[in-house]
Amino acid sequence: MKLLIKQRVFSWSDTYDVYDENGNAKYFVKAEFLSLGHRLHVYDRNQKEVGMIKERLMTLLPVFEIEVGGYVQGRIEKKFTLFRPKYEVEFNGWRAEGDFLGWEYDVYSGCSSIIHITKELFHWGDTYVIDFADPADELMGLLLVIAIDAANCTQKG
Template sequence: MKYLVRDKIFEIGDVHWIEDEEGRHAFLVDGKALRLRDTLELKDPEGRVLVTLRQKVLGLRDAMTIERGGEPLATVRRKRLSLLRDHYRVTLVEGTALDVSGRVLNREFVVAYEGELLAHVSRQWFRVRDTYAVNVVREDADAALLVAVAVCVIRMAEREREG
């Protein structure tokens, strides 16, 4: 299932929809305003919070956390050694690690678990410049988590480029 994401929707204080490939509302993105740190909520069409994305304030390396139900679900960090491609590690609380690699700023990267493709993020499927898709490859994968991972690594890469 492909999810259509517009780059500029992830501004703090904004509320926007992510649509599925059929044009139906799949996730509502709520950028919480007036918070001390960067916070986004990904909600289902009925308004229930599926995951919360938070920028970590302290720490030596930039990181974002993904929470579900108020509890930590995963931490996203950039890997230290990256030569030609961007590499990020998503560590879930139970110890599972997902690898993210590709050209994040170009919106061309993959999310994999032990070499198995879970999601492919690409701009190539769309002609609209500020739009990309998160193609969740496995039917049993957690789509909200994979969309959240894509958003986290893009925000982190953009922050690194700016800073």
């Protein structure tokens, strides 16, 4: 099962449309326009909020908390490295490995790769494909990918 995440280019805040592998709208992600730090809300196709990614302020490197149902489910923290980005993932017992800068990485549960993320090139705006081994990981995987993207954007700008 796959999801396609497309960033809207002409938007005042971070906005993403998320589609299933058949091109049907599945989720919508919108940032709060005038908030301190990143606050991204994730909505399902019925416009019900299903999760939020919130930046913790007053940290040296980006730290993001992932909330579902108003409860913090985990966090990701960008680590200091010289060449390749590295993240500490405390979320669902998962770990992420790969080339974050090039957006080619996998998420593991134990020894098994459960999610594969790639960035598609030559698109207007950022476009990512998330490939899930188990459809039950869809929402949590989407929240993790959005959090890592936010951490990359925060570090760059």
